[in-house]
Amino acid sequence: MTATKNERVFTVTGQDWDDLTDEIREAKDERIVVNMGPQHPSTHGVLRLILELEGETVTEARAGIGYLHTGIEKNLEFRTWTQGTTFVTRMDYLSPLFNEAAYVFGVEKLLGITDEVPEKAQVMRVLLMELNRISSHLVAIATGGMEIGALTVMTIGFRERELVLDLFELITGLRMNHAFIRPGGVAQDLPAGALEEIDSFIRLMKKRLREYADLCNANPVFKGRLEGVGYLDLEGCLALGLTGPILRSTGYPWDLRKTQPYSGYEDYDFDVITWDTADAYGRFRIRLAEMWESLRIVEQAAKRLEGLDGAPVMVADKKIAWPARLAIGSDGMGNSLDHIRHIMGESMEALIHHFKLVTEGFRVPPGQAYAAVESPRGELGAHVVSDGGTRPYRVHFRDPSFTNLQATSVMAEGGMVADVIVSIASIDPVMGGVDR
Amino acid sequence: MSADTPRQARGEAADTGMFGVHGTGDTSGYGGLVRATPAPDRASDVAVPPYGGWFDEVADALAGAAPEVVIHRGEITFRVRREHLLEVLRTLRDGLRFELCSGVSGVHYPTDTGGELHAVYHLLSMTFNRRVRVETSAPEEDPHLPSGVSIYPTLDWHERETYDMFGIVFDGHPGLTRILMPDDWPGHPQRKDYPLGGIPVDYHGATIPPPDERRSYS
Numbered sequence: 001m002t003a004t005k006n007e008r009v010f011t012v013t014g015q016d017w018d019d020l021t022d023e024i025r026e027a028k029d030e031r032i033v034v035n036m037g038p039q040h041p042s043t044h045g046v047l048r049l050i051l052e053l054e055g056e057t058v059t060e061a062r063a064g065i066g067y068l069h070t071g072i073e074k075n076l077e078f079r080t081w082t083q084g085t086t087f088v089t090r091m092d093y094l095s096p097l098f099n100e101a102a103y104v105f106g107v108e109k110l111l112g113i114t115d116e117v118p119e120k121a122q123v124m125r126v127l128l129m130e131l132n133r134i135s136s137h138l139v140a141i142a143t144g145g146m147e148i149g150a151l152t153v154m155t156i157g158f159r160e161r162e163l164v165l166d167l168f169e170l171i172t173g174l175r176m177n178h179a180f181i182r183p184g185g186v187a188q189d190l191p192a193g194a195l196e197e198i199d200s201f202i203r204l205m206k207k208r209l210r211e212y213a214d215l216c217n218a219n220p221v222f223k224g225r226l227e228g229v230g231y232l233d234l235e236g237c238l239a240l241g242l243t244g245p246i247l248r249s250t251g252y253p254w255d256l257r258k259t260q261p262y263s264g265y266e267d268y269d270f271d272v273i274t275w276d277t278a279d280a281y282g283r284f285r286i287r288l289a290e291m292w293e294s295l296r297i298v299e300q301a302a303k304r305l306e307g308l309d310g311a312p313v314m315v316a317d318k319k320i321a322w323p324a325r326l327a328i329g330s331d332g333m334g335n336s337l338d339h340i341r342h343i344m345g346e347s348m349e350a351l352i353h354h355f356k357l358v359t360e361g362f363r364v365p366p367g368q369a370y371a372a373v374e375s376p377r378g379e380l381g382a383h384v385v386s387d388g389g390t391r392p393y394r395v396h397f398r399d400p401s402f403t404n405l406q407a408t409s410v411m412a413e414g415g416m417v418a419d420v421i422v423s424i425a426s427i428d429p430v431m432g433g434v435d436r
Numbered sequence: 437m438s439a440d441t442p443r444q445a446r447g448e449a450a451d452t453g454m455f456g457v458h459g460t461g462d463t464s465g466y467g468g469l470v471r472a473t474p475a476p477d478r479a480s481d482v483a484v485p486p487y488g489g490w491f492d493e494v495a496d497a498l499a500g501a502a503p504e505v506v507i508h509r510g511e512i513t514f515r516v517r518r519e520h521l522l523e524v525l526r527t528l529r530d531g532l533r534f535e536l537c538s539g540v541s542g543v544h545y546p547t548d549t550g551g552e553l554h555a556v557y558h559l560l561s562m563t564f565n566r567r568v569r570v571e572t573s574a575p576e577e578d579p580h581l582p583s584g585v586s587i588y589p590t591l592d593w594h595e596r597e598t599y600d601m602f603g604i605v606f607d608g609h610p611g612l613t614r615i616l617m618p619d620d621w622p623g624h625p626q627r628k629d630y631p632l633g634g635i636p637v638d639y640h641g642a643t644i645p646p647p648d649e650r651r652s653y654s
Binding site: 065066069071073074075077078109110112238239240241242243254259260367368369370372379381383385393394396398402403405406435436 | 513
């Protein structure tokens with residue numbers, strides 16, 4: 001403990017909470033300011049919370065962010081449009097395919113090729129995004145459970161997420177940071193055996209997803225911690241710009257996949273899940289039910305892919321389509337030997353074409369576009385500006401975690417300090433997306 | 437206006453880039469070509485009424501602010517003067533039910549003399565399922581825009597981010613401080629004349645030189 005002019009500063013390093021409370025008991029003042037984070041297991045990465053407490057009641061809560069700022073938007077301006085997917089996929093690291101999709105939809109809008117993207121690429125994008133929604137919601141539920149002491153929810157959540165990541169590894173070559181959705185289509189055709197793997201995944205998940213409902217839905221401890229916590233009504237959501245499960249927990253069925261369909265979502269049969277309690281429990285139930293809906297979409301997408309064997313996955317325009325056919329090996333994505341043989345041994349023109357497109361990139365007509373997708377956390381928007389060059393002039397991401405985190409104060413203030421954790425978990429912020 | 441200006445301004449040679457990359461860090465092989473950076477939506481792009489569909493309804497409601505209308509790739513942009521910004525946002529929210537503001541995004545056009553710093557707002561009407569974009573600008577010498585927090589509270593953090601990255605001062609913001617960069621960071625990183633990398637960092641009283649100056653690879 002150190003003393004400054006009017007205040008006393010305590011440094012709590014762990015397992016010394018009793019010392020702190022003993023010290024505070026002597027003091028007449030009940031008001032303490034607690035700095036939580038940025039390195040704390042319950043703050044979802046490097047989020048910093050500054051809490052002012054009167055006893056156990058939170059009178060003021062402020063969130064401090066920026067600890068994971070990596071300048072991705074600035075870096076994008078120095079790389080080609082295709083290389084951009086490699087950057088944006090690293091923003092919100094729990095939903096990389098949504099970042100890629102939002103960015104790519106913006107670029108395609110500027111190129112004017114939205115309708116020319118082949119059907120198989122569109123279906124594969126939907127398939128990957130919905131698998132990603134499942135893995136992201138699993139982490140939300142798993143970490144949210146862990147933070148209130150439900151460790152089994154955490155272990156089984158990460159167990160199932162691993163299955164999704166295995167599928168990603170099979171299809172894209174990487175478990176995370178895929179850079180797989182590219183302007184004009186996707187990087188690679190579906191590998192052999194992928195549909196069978198997806199099929200067995202769906203069958204397994206239909207059994208496993210029930211476990212979460214059995215463990216949590218009617219569990220009195222779980223409900224006691226979540227019900228009525230982190231309340232925010234529809235008006236508050238819209239004023240603060242909140243979207244995704246938080247908005248749907250107020251009973252408003254706003255889902256961009258239904259209202260402003262992209263990538264052919266209008267062709268799939270699924271429901272928008274809502275709840276009417278506007279609290280953390282409702283958001284949990286929405287995420288749980290949305291995984292079932294995602295599973296339905298994955299099932300339909302896989303069925304469509306059966307009939308699209310051998311169909312193109314990249315736009316036909318050779319001035320945009322990535323020339324290299326990549327191969328997926330045990331160590332990720334790499335060069336295709338067939339393609340190397342073609343450009344190095346058979347065709348000078350193919351080599352020039354490859355060189356021009358891969359090093360210089362394609363030009364995007366000047367203008368600006370805004371493309372939004374329904375990410376697991378809400379509206380993920382990409383504002384893409386081109387000056388007609390081979391590199392983005394400016395790309396800004398409207399990340400739902402960033403916007404939703406503004407609700408920390410309204411959700412936490414007036415409640416108990418233990419409920420702050422539940423509120424934050426129900427927002428499900430991913431700091432990679434918040435700080436970019 | 438090329439990205440290496442500050443480096444040269446510091447009296448250093450321009451070709452000290454990391455890993456042999458010279459000048460702008462351009463990996464395209466065409467870094468020697470200096471191309472003009474015209475502001476997108478040039479004056480020739482300004483659309484004339486009728487715009488078609490619901491665009492006219494919104495444009496008529498905003499006629500008082502005399503916006504320039506740009507329609508590109510099916511999206512409508514209203515370019516307004518900064519003194520009309522709040523009036524336009526309020527009309528869109530109250531009169532036309534644009535309930536959700538997706539935030540503000542800054543863009544820096546060094547060649548757009550008198551309005552180098554642009555702020556772009558994306559608004560969504562959930563009632564009518566419509567999106568519009570409102571764009572306004574401020575000169576670098578007087579980088580002030582009115583804050584929209586009183587109309588869309590969600591703009592709080594978004595305006596802080598735009599201030600942090602572009603140095604646009606939003607007058608009337610309840611607490612305009614940096615949000616992503618450290619509080620004492622000099623400069624605004626997303627401006628076009630701010631280099632990528634090459635910035636020494638102060639940390640706990642020590643100065644860490646940029647990576648390309650820490651050791652020599654030659």
